[in-house]
Amino acid sequence: MKIGVLTSGGDSPGMNAAIRAVVRTALYHGCEVFGIKRGYSGLLSGEIIPLDSRAVGDILQRGGTILQSARCPAFKTAEGQALAKEQLLKMGLNALVIIGGDGSFRGAQDLNKMGFQTVGLPGTIDNDIGCTDxxxxxxxxxxxxxxxxxxxxxxxxxxxxxxxxxxxxKLSGFIAAAAGLTGGAESVLVPEIPADLNALCAKISRSLHEGKTHSIVLVAEGFYGDPVDADQSSAFKVGRFVAQHTGCETRITVLGHIQRGGTPTFFDRKIATLMGAKAVELILAGETEKMVGIVNDKIEAFDMDAAIGERKQVDPQWLDLIRILS
Incomplete structure (x- = not known):
């Protein structure tokens, strides 16, 4: 059995832990493992390298992905998929583990239709994939x-x-909602749920009048959609509105890509490791077009259609509780 592994789309902390688990579990069971660099782009260009146990040593604690990642519009075309099939046949790969988000999983489904066994691991900081907590x-x-x-x-x-x-x-407010709930934000604005900015301003003014020394508002970047220019970003639009309607001194902070980097937490290393091992088990059992998820602290397999069929949504009760507690 020859198994390929790739990371696609945006990188996320813990991808390296997943790669390590896939490689070493597969080697333990007597499989050969190959890493596909730069996601589907590397697949089309034949950037496929053998991976042994030492190749994934000392990566558990590292953010990013040693296999690198890239977007690949060419893979969505018939010509691109034909080239991908050619490369996989050339290397003799039987199965692939794809680590990424919903776009990566759609690519996995395309590969499955070509006759290649595929299993997906949900690797995205957005937490917007179905069938996994x-x-x-x-x-x-x-x-x-x-x-x-x-x-x-x-x-x-x-x-x-x-x-x-x-x-x-951009499309998911899970980071904003989770950080707002546990970080004591005054309010959280997410793409999925409309917000009344006039009510937000009234609340900020009332809080400051009552002696609160500051207010922090978390805004998901997609609250106002995808901006054309930086000064039209969601945070700048909200900031200008708040400053005009409250008279408060207002500052904007855009955290950007620091959110993608850094040493993965215990929890991310744990689920990445368990999911990676489970992916190999599914492949050896002959399963295909599956995604590995964690539900109620149990690692389980789900049909990929179910995982990407409906985008997971932020619970409105979280936002209500943020408002109550602030």
């Missing part, structure tokens, strides 16, 4: 945001300021 990298990203919010709170309270903090999430 958590995706690889989400916990680390939220902890990165919390660390930043803790530091911002120090300066915000020193100057009686309102801070608008933009976090990642």
């Amino acid at each position: 958590y995706t690889i990298g989400f916990d680390t990203a939220v902890n990165t945001v919390l660390d930043a919010v803790n530091k911002i709170r120090d300066t915000a309270s020193s100057h009686n300021r309102v801070y608008i903090v933009e976090v990642m999430g």
Whole structure:
């Protein structure tokens, strides 16, 4: 059995732990393992390398992905998929483990239709994949945001300021909601749920009048959609509105790609390791077009159609509780 592994789409902390688990579990069972560099782009260009146990040594604690990642519009074309099939046949690969988000899994489905066995691992900081409570990298990203919010709170309270903090999430507000709930944000604005900015401003003004020394608002980057220019980002739009309607000194912080990097947390290393091992078990059992998820702290396999058929949504009750507790 020859198994390939690739990481696709945006990187997330814990991908390396998943790669390590896939490689060493497969080797233990007598399989050959090959890494496909730069996701589907590397597949099309034939960037396929053998991986032994030493190749994945000392990567458990590292963020990013040693296999690198890239977007690949060419893979979506008939010509691109034909080339991918040619490369896989040339290397004699029987099965592939794809680590990524919903776009990566759709690519896995395309490969499955070509006759290749595929299993997906949910690797995305957005936590927006169905059939799993958590995706690889989400916990680390939220902890990165919390660390930043803790530091911002120090300066915000020193100057009686309102801070608008933009976090990642073009279509998903899970990072904003989770960090807001556990970081004591005044309010959280997410793409999935409309918000009344006038009510937000009234709340900020009332809080400051009652003696609160600062307010922190977390905004998912996709709250206003995908901006054309940086000064049209969701945080800047919300910040201008708040400043105009409250008269408060307002500052904008865009956390950006620091949320993707950093040493993965215990939790991300744990689920990545368990999911990686499970992926190999599924392949050896002849399963295909499956995604490995974690539900109620149990590692389970799900049909990939179910996993990507409906985008997971932020629970509105989280936002209500954030409002109550602030």
